[in-house]
Amino acid sequence: MPIDDGGALSQGPALAAVETRGVTKRFGARAAIDGVDLHVPRGSAFGFLGPNGAGKTTMIRMLLGLTHASAGSMSVLGRPVPAQRAEALRRVGAIVEEPRFHPNLSGRENLRIVAAVRGPEAQARIAPALARVGLAERADEKVKKYSLGMRQRLGVARCLLADPLLLILDEPTNGLDPGGIQEFREMIRAMVEQENRTVFLSSHLLDEVEKICDHAAIVDRGKVIAQGPIAELARGGDGARDELIVGVDDVELALGTLEGSELVHEARRSDEGLRVVLAGDPSSAAQVNASLVRAGVGVTRLEPVRHSLEQRFLEVTSRLEGAAPERPTAAQEKVRA
Amino acid sequence: MSAISPAAPTPTPASTGRGADGSPVTLAAQMFGADFLKLRKKRGTLIWALVLALGPVLIFFVVTVIQHASNPQRYGPAGGVSNFHDGMRVIALLFGPLAALLIGVEAGTGDASAGVFRDLVVTGRSRVALFASRVPAALAMCFSIVGAAYALLLLGTFVFAGGLPTPEGSLILNGLGFMLLSTGMLCAVSVGFAALTTSKPGAIIALIAWQIVASPVLANIESLGSARKGLLSQAVSHYSPIHLPESGHNAAITMSGGLAFIVLVAWLVVFLGLGAWRTRTMDA
Numbered sequence: 355m356p357i358d359d360g361g362a363l364s365q366g367p368a369l370a371a372v373e374t375r376g377v378t379k380r381f382g383a384r385a386a387i388d389g390v391d392l393h394v395p396r397g398s399a400f401g402f403l404g405p406n407g408a409g410k411t412t413m414i415r416m417l418l419g420l421t422h423a424s425a426g427s428m429s430v431l432g433r434p435v436p437a438q439r440a441e442a443l444r445r446v447g448a449i450v451e452e453p454r455f456h457p458n459l460s461g462r463e464n465l466r467i468v469a470a471v472r473g474p475e476a477q478a479r480i481a482p483a484l485a486r487v488g489l490a491e492r493a494d495e496k497v498k499k500y501s502l503g504m505r506q507r508l509g510v511a512r513c514l515l516a517d518p519l520l521l522i523l524d525e526p527t528n529g530l531d532p533g534g535i536q537e538f539r540e541m542i543r544a545m546v547e548q549e550n551r552t553v554f555l556s557s558h559l560l561d562e563v564e565k566i567c568d569h570a571a572i573v574d575r576g577k578v579i580a581q582g583p584i585a586e587l588a589r590g591g592d593g594a595r596d597e598l599i600v601g602v603d604d605v606e607l608a609l610g611t612l613e614g615s616e617l618v619h620e621a622r623r624s625d626e627g628l629r630v631v632l633a634g635d636p637s638s639a640a641q642v643n644a645s646l647v648r649a650g651v652g653v654t655r656l657e658p659v660r661h662s663l664e665q666r667f668l669e670v671t672s673r674l675e676g677a678a679p680e681r682p683t684a685a686q687e688k689v690r691a
Numbered sequence: 692m693s694a695i696s697p698a699a700p701t702p703t704p705a706s707t708g709r710g711a712d713g714s715p716v717t718l719a720a721q722m723f724g725a726d727f728l729k730l731r732k733k734r735g736t737l738i739w740a741l742v743l744a745l746g747p748v749l750i751f752f753v754v755t756v757i758q759h760a761s762n763p764q765r766y767g768p769a770g771g772v773s774n775f776h777d778g779m780r781v782i783a784l785l786f787g788p789l790a791a792l793l794i795g796v797e798a799g800t801g802d803a804s805a806g807v808f809r810d811l812v813v814t815g816r817s818r819v820a821l822f823a824s825r826v827p828a829a830l831a832m833c834f835s836i837v838g839a840a841y842a843l844l845l846l847g848t849f850v851f852a853g854g855l856p857t858p859e860g861s862l863i864l865n866g867l868g869f870m871l872l873s874t875g876m877l878c879a880v881s882v883g884f885a886a887l888t889t890s891k892p893g894a895i896i897a898l899i900a901w902q903i904v905a906s907p908v909l910a911n912i913e914s915l916g917s918a919r920k921g922l923l924s925q926a927v928s929h930y931s932p933i934h935l936p937e938s939g940h941n942a943a944i945t946m947s948g949g950l951a952f953i954v955l956v957a958w959l960v961v962f963l964g965l966g967a968w969r970t971r972t973m974d975a
Contacts, residue, residue, distance in 0.1 A: 470718075
């Protein structure tokens with residue numbers, strides 16, 4: 355059931371859930387965040403992806419008004435932050451770093467405290483929020499008896515008290531077991547797809563972002579290096595070309611056939627046979643196959659290369675810069691083969 | 692434990708931002724209730740506050756009852772006006788304020804020490820409002836505990852009066868007012884001071900040291916002259932319905948009612964102001 359957004363969503367997808375322009379945060383001479391421009395589309399799951407220490411939590415803290423930006427402008431749900439912080443955060447739920455609670459109070463009592471601060475209508479959301487995260491049966495136990503995974507769930511329940519249009523979750527699957535991570539992914543996807551909420555999720559786990567998110571920004575050393583839809587990011591941006599793995603019985607003949615073909619941008623030898631970068635759209639793979647068969651090449655395999663966010667991430671972050679000159683990573687080897 | 696329900700929609704009642712009764716009064720009452728809940732469930736602090744407030748009164752009566760029973764010629768009955776005065780000093784000037792400062796410090800630092808202050812701030816609610824709601828909650832808890840101690844004092848005063856005169860209604864009411872003023876002031880000041888320091892152990896040590904060592908010592912340094920009238924304990928003592936000596940631990944310096952009132956207000960404004968400022972500006 356889609357949420358009531360007070361008309362905000364009807365203002366169109368162009369109105370971003372989060373928009374930043376040149377946001378910078380300095381600690382002395384060091385810039386933890388350096389001129390970051392973000393555009394988080396409404397109704398999407400957005401991954402804020404970067405290695406530890408890249409500035410993810412600092413960015414989230416600024417968005418939530420927990421610390422001030424040194425420069426730049428930000429808006430959350432269309433309202434400038436920090437100028438209209440209270441209005442901007444009214445329909446935002448957030449977990450910053452690990453979720454913390456009063457350990458001597460029960461899960462339900464902890465939610466009562468936040469609901470009291472949120473406003474009278476939030477009280478009615480306590481029981482459904484607990485049920486939603488699977489804590490209804492243990493809601494009256496003291497939080498100090500909860501596992502880390504249960505605290506994460508309770509943190510999400512606390513976010514739901516705001517009936518959020520936007521959830522900001524900082525490393526939300528930390529401490530969850532594999533089953534819990536899977537359940538968490540499903541819950542986030544349901545919030546986005548069925549309820550049209552926006553989820554802004556920071557993580558250093560590539561796999562997690564790739565599985566949960568539609569869009570992502572890759573951040574390193576305080577700078578956003580790339581952002582956009584996940585599939586586009588993984589391919590390397592708008593100008594990236596589709597690539598095929600082609601298994602053939604005669605590599606030399608195949609290379610000779612494809613050389614100079616207007617269907618092919620580049621063809622090179624690889625462990626699997628050939629790597630062929632298409633000049634046109636993915637449908638031209640069939641024409642490449644036909645031309646090889648006509649030339650008498652036996653085609654044993656024709657498979658589009660699935661670009662992974664991990665490859666892209668390693669290509670663009672500073673980790674790769676430090677590692678590349680000495681020993682290429684497995685991902686690099688795969689790309690270069 | 693049941694699993695997360697990915698497809699179960701989260702109910703969205705009153706998404707307009709205000710409920711059926713979303714008035715500021717209702718919101719303030721809810722925030723007060725939440726802060727009172729936090730204090731009520733802080734068992735360690737509550738037990739110590741109860742021990743400090745009720746324990747001395749109990750000991751006082753147990754000792755004086757035993758003394759009277761063992762030697763009635765030398766020791767009078769444990770109740771009556773005179774013993775009521777002694778009990779008032781114990782509650783209002785010695786141990787009641789210690790209980791009050793424990794509660795005030797807990798209220799002032801509870802959210803920060805549990806790490807949940809950040810989660811309250813991200814609701815968008817004003818930080819000053821978050822600070823402000825702690826004060827009435829702390830006072831309510833403080834008055835509940837010292838009120839119980841006062842009730843115990845009154846009970847002992849009448850039950851063990853023997854043939855001695857008992858306090859009149861006006862003295863009982865004035866005593867109650869004085870006790871609430873004495874403990875309430877220190878409780879409120881403690882909320883502000885604790886929010887300023889953000890350290891529970893530090894605030895408790897500093898306030899106890901001030902209350903039982905520094906303040907009495909300063910009050911007895913005659914060379915300080917009129918400057919001693921600026922002490923919180925001196926301004927509170929002005930309103931005491933029982934006689935206080937001009938020297939010693941409970942020394943009371945004579946001052947006008949107007950000046951005493953100004954000193955009390957100044958202490959409140961300074962410490963609650965500092966606490967609110969720190970809460971508003973601290974990095975969450």
